[in-house]
Amino acid sequence: MSILLGRSPDRSEPRAAPAHTGSRTTRILGAGVLAGVVGLGLFAFIFSPPDSRPGPEAGTRIGQFDVVRLMYVHVPAAIWTYIALGTCAAASAAYLWRRSAWWDRLAHACAEIGVVLCAVMLLTGMIWGRPVWGTWWEWGDVRLVTTLVLFLTYAGYLALRSVPAAPEARASRAAILGLGGAVLIPIVNRSVEWWENRTLHQQSTLEELRIEDLTLFTLVLGIFVMGLLVLWLVVHRFRVAWLEAEAESAGLQAALAERRAEAAEPVTAGPVAAAEPVTAGAADDGAGSAGP
Amino acid sequence: MTHAGYIAAGWSISAALLVGYAVMILLRGRRLSGKVPARRRRWMTAED
Numbered sequence: 078m079s080i081l082l083g084r085s086p087d088r089s090e091p092r093a094a095p096a097h098t099g100s101r102t103t104r105i106l107g108a109g110v111l112a113g114v115v116g117l118g119l120f121a122f123i124f125s126p127p128d129s130r131p132g133p134e135a136g137t138r139i140g141q142f143d144v145v146r147l148m149y150v151h152v153p154a155a156i157w158t159y160i161a162l163g164t165c166a167a168a169s170a171a172y173l174w175r176r177s178a179w180w181d182r183l184a185h186a187c188a189e190i191g192v193v194l195c196a197v198m199l200l201t202g203m204i205w206g207r208p209v210w211g212t213w214w215e216w217g218d219v220r221l222v223t224t225l226v227l228f229l230t231y232a233g234y235l236a237l238r239s240v241p242a243a244p245e246a247r248a249s250r251a252a253i254l255g256l257g258g259a260v261l262i263p264i265v266n267r268s269v270e271w272w273e274n275r276t277l278h279q280q281s282t283l284e285e286l287r288i289e290d291l292t293l294f295t296l297v298l299g300i301f302v303m304g305l306l307v308l309w310l311v312v313h314r315f316r317v318a319w320l321e322a323e324a325e326s327a328g329l330q331a332a333l334a335e336r337r338a339e340a341a342e343p344v345t346a347g348p349v350a351a352a353e354p355v356t357a358g359a360a361d362d363g364a365g366s367a368g369p
Numbered sequence: 370m371t372h373a374g375y376i377a378a379g380w381s382i383s384a385a386l387l388v389g390y391a392v393m394i395l396l397r398g399r400r401l402s403g404k405v406p407a408r409r410r411r412w413m414t415a416e417d
Contacts, residue, residue, distance in 0.1 A: 098398030127371070144372040147379040154383070193390045197383045204379040208372045306387065313394045320401035323409045 098316035106309040113302035120295040121149045128292070144208050149295055151201040153303035154194050159262050161191035161307060162231060166259030169252035178322065181248040184255050186314035188234050190307060195228040210277050219268045220278040227265050230258040244322065 128145035129138045141148075168184035171177070202221070203213045215221060234254045238247060264271075269280050370376070 096399060096402040098395070098402070142371040144375055146376050150380060150383045190390075193386060197386055200382050200386075201379045204375050204382070208375050306391075310391060310394065313391075313398060317394055317398045317401060320398065320405050323405040324401050327405060327409070 098313045098320070100312075103309060103312050106305060106312070110302065110305045110309055113298070113305055117149065117295070117298050117302050120291070120298055121146050125149075125291045125295045126289060141209055144205060145292070147201050147205045149299040151198060151205060152296060153299040154198040154201065156300055157303050157307050158191055158194040158198050158227075159266060161187045161194060161311075162227070163259060163262055165191060165231070165234075165255045166262075169255035172248060172252045173256070176245075178244075178248070181252065182315055182318040182322070183311075184252060185238060185318050186311050188231050188251075188255060189314060190310050192228065192231045192235060194303075194307070195224070195231065199224060199228060206277070212277075215277060218276045218278065219272040220265070220276045223261065223265045223268050227258070227261045230254075230261060234258060244325070 125146070127143045128140040129142055130140050131137070132139040165184045165187035168180045168187060172180035172184060202224075207213050234251060237254055238251050240247070242250070269276050269278050273280070
């Protein structure tokens with residue numbers, strides 16, 4: 078993983094640094110994502126059939142029909158939400174154990190990507206639910222509500238990270254929330270089985286769809302392409318988090334150096350001040366610019 | 370195609386969110402790279 082994300086600056090030889098977060102690895106991944114998206118589009122809209130099967134009465138057909146094509150985004154988004162937020166939790170645990178900034182930045186990157194994917198999952202689920210269930214949202218549905226709580230928990234994690242604090246304190250607080258929030262992942266995933274009478278959601282898309290070969294292939298392709306995209310995003314986001322920390326550190330060091338320079342400067346006194354002893358009142362009027 | 374509006378809306382919103390987020394990350398990376406001295410970002414080399 079560290080090979081993908083990047084080497085520590087303290088271990089590598091000095092080499093030219095590009096003014097962006099790209100590398101050969103990310104370009105290969107990005108090309109794979111673009112090719113995968115084109116392939117997924119072809120299979121999702123052209124090659125795969127609509128979900129339709131004979132109904133209980135002769136001559137009728139039941140199923141999701143073409144709206145099943147939303148599943149090729151919704152299901153991969155759901156699976157990679159669990160993986161991204163689960164990785165955030167694992168990285169948070171590793172941070173609390175090892176106190177390494179590397180794990181903290183990985184947790185941050187995965188949480189942010191997980192929140193974006195969770196938003197995609199929620200929105201595509203709502204759009205799918207309207208024609209299939211006849212409603213955009215149902216507050217009594219445990220799957221929907223637990224997913225929303227998962228989204229809000231990790232949105233809160235990101236908000237917590239933006240609260241000004243010492244880097245170590247901020248990372249520790251975030252790690253505790255990142256680790257604790259992971260309790261929700263199995264609850265969301267298993268909610269359709271644990272509270273099956275309190276949800277409209279089907280138990281498992283892979284089982285309930287009675288999947289045709291091409292439908293299954295398209296779904297698996299969607300999961301694979303989304304995985305490539307998530308990996309590409311994690312690498313870039315990790316590097317951005319690294320740069321954020323470096324920029325914060327550089328800014329702090331520059332401010333400290335400026336302050337030290339100010340403190341080291343001798344207080345220059347004018348001809349009048351040089352001739353007269355400095356009183357307490359005169360010092361309060363600005364002579365004390367040297368700082369503490 | 371049945372439910373074309375829902376399908377278009379679902380895919381469009383997903384694409385907009387994911388592409389928008391990816392572009393935002395790339396731009397943040399470029400902006401921050403200008404603030405960090407080259408020796409502190411030498412782990413990001415073109416040869417990686």
